[in-house]
Amino acid sequence: SSRRKHEGSGIGLSLARELMELHGGTIRADSIPGRGSTFTAVLPLMTGNGMPAFADLEPEAHPDHFVAATGPVKANGLADPQSDRTRILVVDDNADVRRFVRSLLDTEYVVFEAADGVEGLDRARAELPDLIVADVMMPRLDGFELSRALKEEPMLAGVPVILLTARAAVEDELEGLGTGADHYVRKPFEPDVLLARVKNLLDGRTRLRALYSSEPAKGGAEQSAFVAALFDVIDRNMTDSRFSVEMMAEQMALSPSQLRRRTKDELGKSPNELIRERRLDRAAELLQQGAGSVSEIGFAVGFNSLNYFSRSYSAHFGAPPSAHLTQATRL
16 A cells, blocks of 8 residues: 555665765664664764774774764754745655755755645645655555645646655556656665756756747837837746846846836836736736646746745736636636
């Protein structure tokens, strides 16, 4: 079964041993039937020249230089709601696996966590991640069920899902992909392989932007030559998430301060407000055309974060993007 009542061992000793050996350490297990097991992990104390201080890495040989761990190190699972950085949700009932996956990702992305499928679905609804990495065997709601549930949510249907699992059978992989998941990665996995799959899925947004940028956003009926030129610059750069006020000013042959004064005088708004609103207007057009999922269209018009896109859209139009998408599907 892919659902279990208690936290599983995940990738277990296989990953633990590999990590310990990479650091020059050892790990061992001592079990007594009917009483339980003790796992002992030993890392060398390094000297200034990078060499181990002791040739013998047994705790019994140097008891004064070993400290027993009293519990897991807590990680902050909160994401910055104001950030337009790419956000990734990691769902796994094994805290060690969550921390390991987080450590691989959090240098490049905003990462937050959930301890099972039910919590994962709740956090996905609240945080609107840009990609989800989920274990398969979890209590309450397993990874397969989570993937299916995500595809039924208008705001989350287009979010890529990577399933991590120790279930290696071909029929399990087919079942996982059949839920709509984008990748099925077996444990233990190579960290570089997981990172490459994450990057490839997120890089796919560039192709989406190219697909949705062929048709410019509509402008007002009456525009000055300055405003028409300004909107043309925004439309040509709309799919570039790095497009900034400085880049806009350079293309308008103005300094940033001159550009701010002109936009305030003629439109009553700052350049940043104009870029954001132009992107949101284009997104509304695409949503009403049913041109893609909410996340696909958000990325296509230059937003890096589904959460930030959704909040900006709701503030601008008074309704979430899923409302316009739902209207389009009913037409």
